[in-house]
Amino acid sequence: xxxxxxxxxxxxxxxxxxxxxxxxxxxxxxxxxxxxxxxxxxxxxxxxxxxxxxxxxxxxxxxxxxxxxxxxxxxxxxxxxxxxxxxxxxxxxxxxxxxxxxxxxxxxxxxxxxxxxxxxxxxxxxxxxxxxxxxxxxxxxxxxxxxxxxxxxxxxxxxxxxxxxxxxxxxxxxxxxxxxxxxxxxxxxxxxxxxxxxxxxxxxxxxxxxxxxxxxxxxxxxxxxxxxxxxxxxxxxxxxxxxxxxxxxxxxxxxxxxxxxxxxxxxxxxxxxxxxxxxxxxxxxxxxxxxxxxxxxxxxxxxxxxxxxxxxxxxxxxxxxxxxxxxxxxxxxxxxxxxxxxxxxxxxxxxxxxxxxxxxxxxxxxxxxxxxxxxxxxxxxxxxxxxxxxxxxxxxxxxxxxxxxxxx
Numbered sequence: 054x055x056x057x058x059x060x061x062x063x064x065x066x067x068x069x070x071x072x073x074x075x076x077x078x079x080x081x082x083x084x085x086x087x088x089x090x091x092x093x094x095x096x097x098x099x100x101x102x103x104x105x106x107x108x109x110x111x112x113x114x115x116x117x118x119x120x121x122x123x124x125x126x127x128x129x130x131x132x133x134x135x136x137x138x139x140x141x142x143x144x145x146x147x148x149x150x151x152x153x154x155x156x157x158x159x160x161x162x163x164x165x166x167x168x169x170x171x172x173x174x175x176x177x178x179x180x181x182x183x184x185x186x187x188x189x190x191x192x193x194x195x196x197x198x199x200x201x202x203x204x205x206x207x208x209x210x211x212x213x214x215x216x217x218x219x220x221x222x223x224x225x226x227x228x229x230x231x232x233x234x235x236x237x238x239x240x241x242x243x244x245x246x247x248x249x250x251x252x253x254x255x256x257x258x259x260x261x262x263x264x265x266x267x268x269x270x271x272x273x274x275x276x277x278x279x280x281x282x283x284x285x286x287x288x289x290x291x292x293x294x295x296x297x298x299x300x301x302x303x304x305x306x307x308x309x310x311x312x313x314x315x316x317x318x319x320x321x322x323x324x325x326x327x328x329x330x331x332x333x334x335x336x337x338x339x340x341x342x343x344x345x346x347x348x349x350x351x352x353x354x355x356x357x358x359x360x361x362x363x364x365x366x367x368x369x370x371x372x373x374x375x376x377x378x379x380x381x382x383x384x385x386x387x388x389x390x391x392x393x394x395x396x397x398x399x400x401x402x403x404x405x406x407x408x409x410x411x412x413x414x415x416x417x418x419x420x421x422x423x424x425x426x427x428x429x430x431x432x433x434x435x436x437x438x439x440x441x442x443x444x445x446x447x448x449x450x451x452x453x454x455x456x457x458x459x460x461x
Contacts, residue, residue, distance in 0.1 A: 057365040060403045061299035069419045070439055078448035079231050081242045086264045089454040095461050098441050103262045103455050107270040115321035119257040119331045120280040122248035125223025130178035130193050139168035151252040155216035162206040182222035184213050226254050228451050252284035258451040259329030259414045279317050282309040283335045293420055303361045303399045308335050311391045315381045322374050326411040330423050338396035340407040343376030346383045359396040373407045400426040411459040416449040
C-alpha cells in the first residue's frame with residue numbers, strides 16, 4: 054500500500070522536456086518504413102532505419118499489434134440558420150456495441166464532443182451526403198448534455214448503414230497537436246496497413262511504420278504476429294493537468310480479444326513485444342482480468358473492466374501464465390469466443406510489467422500518460438533517449454520516428 058501511495062503522488066513536472074514545434078512531424082514520410090528507428094537495450098542506444106527492425110528483434114518473438122481502424126469520426130453539420138457545427142463521435146450509446154452501431158440503419162446514438170455547441174440550443178442539425186449516387190439527408194438530434202460531452206442521435210434516409218454515412222460524410226480526426234486540418238492523404242496514412250476493426254478516433258501510431266516488406270523480413274528470425282483490438286479514444290490526447298498523477302482520471306477504452314489470441318500469448322509469454330502503448334495497455338489489462346477471475350470465479354464479464362488503480366491496490370505475485378490461463382478457462386467455461394471488455398488502466402513508474410518483454414513505440418508528448426508509461430519501462434533512461442533523439446533530428450509524435458525498447 055505504501056507503493057500505491059508513492060505512485061499516486063508522482064509529480065507530473067518530472068516528466069517534462071522541451072519539444073520544439075519544428076520537431077513535431079506534421080506529415081508522414083513518403084514511405085512508411087523509411088522512418089528512423091532508435092533501439093535501446095542494456096542502457097545502450099543504437100540509431101537505425103525502420104526497414105532493419107527485424108535485425109534487432111529477438112528470434113522467435115511474438116509481436117502483438119492493435120488492429121483497430123480509425124473511423125471518420127468528425128461530421129460537419131449546418132443549422133437551418135447556416136451556422137456550422139462539428140460533431141466528433143466518440144463512443145456508441147444505442148446500440149452500445151461498435152459493430153452493431155456501424156451496421157445500424159435509419160438511426161443510432163453516440164457520445165460526442167460538439168464544436169460550437171453554444172449555437173446548438175434546439176432543433177436538429179442537417180447534413181446532405183451522397184451514397185451510391187443517391188442524396189441522403191442526415192440529421193443530428195441533441196439528446197442529452199453530460200459534462201463536456203453530449204449524446205447525439207443520428208437519423209438518415211434509406212437503408213444505408215451508419216458506417217456508410219460516416220465513410221461518405223465524415224473526416225478522419227488527426228491529432229490536435231498537428232495544428233492543421235485533415236487532408237486526403239491522412240485518409241490512408243493515418244491507418245495501419247493491418248487495420249481491420251472500426252472504432253478508433255486516433256490511430257495506434259506505433260504501427261504506422263510497418264509494411265508488407267517489413268513483415269517479410271520476420272520470416273528469417275521466426276518472428277510471429279498476433280492481433281488484438283483496443284479502440285483508441287480521444288482521451289489518449291488528454292494532458293495531465295493535475296500536479297500529481299492522483300488527480301488525473303484515465304479515459305476508458307474498449308478491448309476485444311479471442312481465445313486463439315490468449316492461447317498464443319500463453320505459449321509465447323516470455324517473448325512478447327508490444328507494438329504501441331495501446332497494445333501494452335491491453336496486454337497488461339488481460340493479466341488483471343485473469344487476477345479478477347482467480348479472486349472471484351463467478352465474476353460477470355461486465356465486472357472484468359480494469360479500473361485505473363486496480364494494479365496498485367494489493368501486492369500480486371501470481372505468474373502471467375497462471376492469470377492468462379484463468380482468463381482462457383473462463384472464456385471456455387462460459388462459451389465466450391471473445392472477451393469484450395474495457396480498461397482504464399494507468400501504467401506509471403513503479404508498475405511491474407507482467408506480459409511484455411519489449412515495446413515498439415513513437416516519441417510522446419511531454420507530461421503525458423504515454424510518457425509515464427515509457428518511464429515505467431525504462432526508468433529515468435527515457436530522458437537520455439529523448440535528449441539523444443532531439444540532438445539527432447528524430448521526428449516526434451504520431452507521424453514521427455520509431456523506437457524499439459527491449460528489457461535488459
